[in-house]
Amino acid sequence: MSISISNISKSYKKVKALKDISFEVKPNELFGLIGPDGAGKTTLFRVLTTLLIANEGTARVAGFDVIKDYKSIRKSVGYMPGRFSLYQDLTIQENLTFFATIFGTTIAENYDLIKDIYIQIEPFKNRRAGKLSGGMKQKLALCCALVHKPKVLFLDEPTTGVDPVSRKEFWEMLKRLQQKGITILVSTPYMDEAALCDRIALIQNGKILEIDTPEAIVKHFPKQIYNVRANNMYQLIKSLNIYKYTHSVYPFGEFVHYTDSRTNFNPEDLKAFIESENLSNIEIEKTEATIEDTFMELAK
């Protein structure tokens, strides 16, 4: 296993940030840790990258124990923290040379690994990191995390606050890195990115809600979901929230995702109820569950 985590718990004073976490990441897997702010994602990253010691449990990364072999782990992993943490007053090239040097290597030695990403920022190589745009900073940070050819790459919310175009490009880069044999553990609050991982763990309040492939997680959704629409979205949500057979109701794009608490549900009954609430242009149709539906059902 590239990463194996057994019964890890970690507390900060009164707050339990991680509660009995266990899972494994296979070699060359692209594994996603999906959850909102405060779920414990960053704490787990810090434990795995040997920057924080857990209160309970054990963890191994690239075959090494996070406590005993912490020095070996540091040589074998790349870590891109959520907050930009390169030297703002060094240029792109200086930052990269610096990281290569402390890992005892050179940019040239592993250039094939970073080439795709580096050529996109190379025209600005003499610009200070502090003066770069968000997208360029992100690419530089990824280059710095890769310059020593790590076996395992940790990316903590690399796409937070990034627009959809740059997010898509970033995930394409990750897929290419995976093809070069690197194991990747990546965290994100964007549920749509979950579908791009081989396997995912849904995490909230320090606990793992579920671990599986994105396809399997969606299949486990226990109910039939209906897309519902009417002329006034706000009134529709308000009405469905007081309907006695409602199991869940969540806005989803132009529709509301509705599940019913009955086993013998007939959409016509729902339509009649919505009509009785003085709403019009009603549409009700079956739809498939998404990762986000599953997350909300589990987190309820």
Next chain:
Amino acid sequence: MFGDFAAVNAITFEVEKGEIFGFLGANGAGKTTAMKMLIGISNPTSGKATVAGFNVFTHAEDIKKNIGYMSQKFALYDDLTVTENITFFGGIYGLSRKRIKEKSEILIEELGLKNVANKLVGALPLGWKQKLSFSVALLHDPKIVFLDEPTGGVDPITRRQFWEMIYKAANQGTTVFVTTHYMDEAEYCDRVSIMVSGKIEAIDTPKKLKEQFKVNNMNDVFLKLARG
């Protein structure tokens, strides 16, 4: 214009009263610059704009009284309590003590914050802070509220509760001007505009934009436009 760089280049659009208007664009497309001009803290190099009926050049102070603003970066004071934050912002907006007290009670009740009313805001979960921050931006019953990436990082359930609050405000006649990187949220808007390199490349209802670009969701509309 900043130096010789036109951050926002001859943009023209209108937002109606009570509308939820999504203002979308890639990082660096000029959204923040445009928003700063609309809230009266930056002057356009050329052109005209009125917000809530006031000219951004000559009546910036009137605009500030008639709008609410919430951004992900700056929202509330972490080292003041919930009640103190409400009182502080109520004072800034010129509400009477009596009005602040009334508003404060209603707001704390509605948000279910009774048990934490005297806790420091810094100790609250992000989702609660964001909901409180939105309510504070509406404290003085502004005609328009500007929301700059209000839901970044929060869990999907809280994100939806936040949007229910937005629907409610719009339903009561408040105009909502919102930026987001979540394309499913773009679909909650009555209309959206998409900015690319300082220009508005598309503006319409999400439904019509999807038809126009022959795609199933706003994410694909965005990718088609911004990637060219």
